[in-house]
Amino acid sequence: MSSEESDTGWNYSAKGTTGQKVIVAILLIFPMLIFGITPLYNKDKPTLLGLPFFYWFETIWLVVSAVFYVIAALMLNRMEGGDSQ
């Protein structure tokens, strides 16, 4: 493979140690997994501000997911190297 081809991204693979890759994978998969296991949050109590658990948990989990994703993004961006933007 010529360097020109790898520049096009067809053969790109992330740099970084196996440990870093495992952490990133967990950061990305864990929030999705919780959302996917609906029986975990398909309950009424405890309520928050009058909202059943089912509704408020999912809403708050959105924010938690964003935190997980942002950490993963920052790690991946650092692993990618290059300019800081």
Place this chain on the structure above:
Amino acid sequence: MNNYIILSVFVALFLVFVALGFGSSRFRRGDMSDLGEWALAGRKLGGYLAWFLVGADLYTAYTFIAIPELVYEKGAVYFYAVPYVGMTFGIAMITMPRLWRMAKGKNYVTAIDMVQDKFNSKTLAILLAFTGIVAELPYIALQIYGMQAVLTVMIGHLTTTDANIVTEIALIVSFIVLAAFTFTSGLRGATITAVMKDAIIFASVIVIIVVVPMRIGGFAVAFTDAKTLATGTSTLAGLYLNGFISLTIMSALALYLYPHAINGVFSTNSTKRLRLSTALLPIYGVGLALLALFGILIYAVPSALGDVAKYGAVTVVPSLIYAEFPDWFVGFAFLGIFIGGLVPASIMAISQANLLTRNVVKVARPNMNSKTEARLSKWFSVMFKFIALAFIFAISATYSLELQLVGGIIILQTLPAIFIGMYTKRLNKYAVGVGWAAGMITGVYMILDANFFIAHLPSLQTTFFKFATPFSFIYIGLIALLVNLLIAIVGSLVMGGTKEASVKTTKA
């Protein structure tokens, strides 16, 4: 209420919107006769704007109109939209930076450009391009339903005699305006107006979600007033768990297969910004969750329920706003919802036009230059807007959300070629093609079977298949995708990968 104040605020803000739309062609100016400039804003969007643009695909009539409508009518299962949004950006973080990199090197405008190179098959590319174009149509139609819902409430309170005609004329006029500024400003117009739209929406949603529960005495009151909804009120009822999980996962997989979402991805200026803005997008979903809750809140507001009875469940959010707020705020929020349908419709039509130009017309006329491509795409985008407008006069849907869910079933059939094709050369193009066909046939047949075969007056009512217990309420998209994947994978194992699939065969 003074309905003329509502109308004046609405019209004044709409004029600001139009001015922004036309003026934005000068933003980070580029040669608008070039397709990459017109359709991808020159691939120059930084993190914030990309966030708004991709967010614009999320805060659409789907959010303001379709989801609240069904939470109101049917209950908990339609809160699936919240985990869907949480999940879809995780999937995007894994897949999209890679697709962006593949696209950047080769100046791809659509994901199908990649498929065409990867499988070295123009036929497969054309099939998938049409799949994308068709899948966007009901999605655009949903946007128009949303705009119509706002106009219905606003105009319905002004005049009772000619309300329908006035609404239709207003809708057509707005579409002509939209087509004109999409034509001149392309994706820049959509992005800049998306910022205005989301600023209005954010402000409205926060005000509403603070004020209304306080006024009615808390969410608990609304949940009590809502009594028993078909799919569950405070939690999911019985087997609707199937519906919830299948809708969540399939919608999460589908979003970034839609041409308009990929269009947004390609317009960003680096993988790092793309990654970071994608990671933050679940925050947008909080607004979606709050809007979905309006479907429950409205049960505690009797005057809003009166409007919903008169104008239909599709007006849950506008009716609630009309009932609870001062005139100027109603006009402000209504405009937010209205352009919340217009802006996504513009982005979707641009992406359809790109598919038709790049992956269909260009196959027949490979020597077309970028200027010709841009000119064609501009006209196609106008054409698709009016096809979608005609679509809503032709197809009757009981619930507007079902239109989007039909689009989902269709677009999911491009998953093997795009999401798996991105990573491997082992897929066989014939296997992928046959899998696509089988998935489409399964999906369409099941939609017909679940809705139209027995019904006297055809109307789209559901996208759950009528399996018996314990498989009730499974989203048809899941079944069609499984059929497709099975054939694509088994077929590829038997026949082997597409040998010609190599980057060397194409020139950038």
